[in-house]
Amino acid sequence: MANNPLQDITGTILLAGAGKMGGAMLTGWLAGGLDPRRVAVVDPHLSPEITALAAKGVALNPDVTAAGKVETLVVAVKPQMFREAGAKLKAFVSDQTSVVSIMAGTTIASLEEVCGGAVVRAMPNTPAAIGRGITVAVAANNVSAVQRAVADALLRATGSVEWVEDESLMDAVTAVSGSGPAYVFLLAEELARAGVEAGLPETLATKLARETVAGSGELLHRSELPSATLRQNVTSPGGTTAAALGVLMGEPGLRELMIRAVAAATKRSKELAK
Numbered sequence: 001m002a003n004n005p006l007q008d009i010t011g012t013i014l015l016a017g018a019g020k021m022g023g024a025m026l027t028g029w030l031a032g033g034l035d036p037r038r039v040a041v042v043d044p045h046l047s048p049e050i051t052a053l054a055a056k057g058v059a060l061n062p063d064v065t066a067a068g069k070v071e072t073l074v075v076a077v078k079p080q081m082f083r084e085a086g087a088k089l090k091a092f093v094s095d096q097t098s099v100v101s102i103m104a105g106t107t108i109a110s111l112e113e114v115c116g117g118a119v120v121r122a123m124p125n126t127p128a129a130i131g132r133g134i135t136v137a138v139a140a141n142n143v144s145a146v147q148r149a150v151a152d153a154l155l156r157a158t159g160s161v162e163w164v165e166d167e168s169l170m171d172a173v174t175a176v177s178g179s180g181p182a183y184v185f186l187l188a189e190e191l192a193r194a195g196v197e198a199g200l201p202e203t204l205a206t207k208l209a210r211e212t213v214a215g216s217g218e219l220l221h222r223s224e225l226p227s228a229t230l231r232q233n234v235t236s237p238g239g240t241t242a243a244a245l246g247v248l249m250g251e252p253g254l255r256e257l258m259i260r261a262v263a264a265a266t267k268r269s270k271e272l273a274k
């Protein structure tokens, strides 16, 4: 075994759907040392960035006679497209193929029904594009240790990975970490807007909000202190932060809004399973 498990991969990895999330994962694999000649991509509208990877050896839209059965199929199409896409992808799948899905809501049972193979259901997030994603994964009972290791290597190339045993957690996982980056970006947008309301020029407000969210995220990442302690460190008694937190932590406050937001995303994930 090499130290880099991506370099141990000897079979073909077929990525179905090279959009925002699939494309970010592919970038992570190649940056992490996966041989581009091991990768094939199926997508009806390939972006210029993905098309350029052909020069490095990535196979683009191969038919099954060229690609054969693949070692790992990574499914990154929209859940609503899955039944139509999956029927075509099945041709690439053998009993030995591991099927790694990142689709919100789509269950292991549906993946087994439509594609077959040994299924790993995973939920990454877009910080994967800079190697700072977090993915939660759950494996079906028939996934072998080797298949799990390959899936782990592919997912870990874009950040950290948590394996769980209980698939029913995946809807709430999707609501917290899959969708979560959007909540943080919204915070940056609204903080900037509030700065403008408070009298700042828009360009300055946007820069201050962006750097504050990014810097705070980096501090949270690097610090071993709990988030609550980092918050308390900003909050001087009787000062400006306490005044603002009185609003955000009031009734109704961010807690109630966040509970409602995560519940709505969890519900939507369950609906996508149908």
Ligand SMILES: NC(=O)C1=CN([C@@H]2O[C@H](COP(=O)(O)OP(=O)(O)OC[C@H]3O[C@@H](n4cnc5c(N)ncnc54)[C@H](OP(=O)(O)O)[C@@H]3O)[C@@H](O)[C@H]2O)C=CC1
Binding pocket: 016, 017, 018, 019, 020, 021, 022, 042, 043, 044, 045, 076, 077, 078, 079, 081, 084, 085, 102, 103, 104, 123, 124, 125, 126, 178, 179
């Ligand atoms: N974006 C995110 O933050 C996250 C997304 N996910 C999951 O990742 C999946 C993709 O999401 P996202 O990347 O945002 O969506 P995108 O629309 O950016 O990507 C989906 C890609 O799949 C392509 N596609 C459509 N039909 C097929 C087909 N039959 N075969 C192969 N490719 C096809 C689409 O092409 P076209 O545009 O032409 O239709 C598009 O390029 C979803 O299932 C989502 O739940 C998971 C975690 C986070």
Ligand SMILES: O=C(O)[C@@H]1CCC=N1
Binding pocket: 104, 174, 178, 179
């Ligand atoms: O919005 C969505 O459905 C996908 C899944 C998690 C993030 N984006």
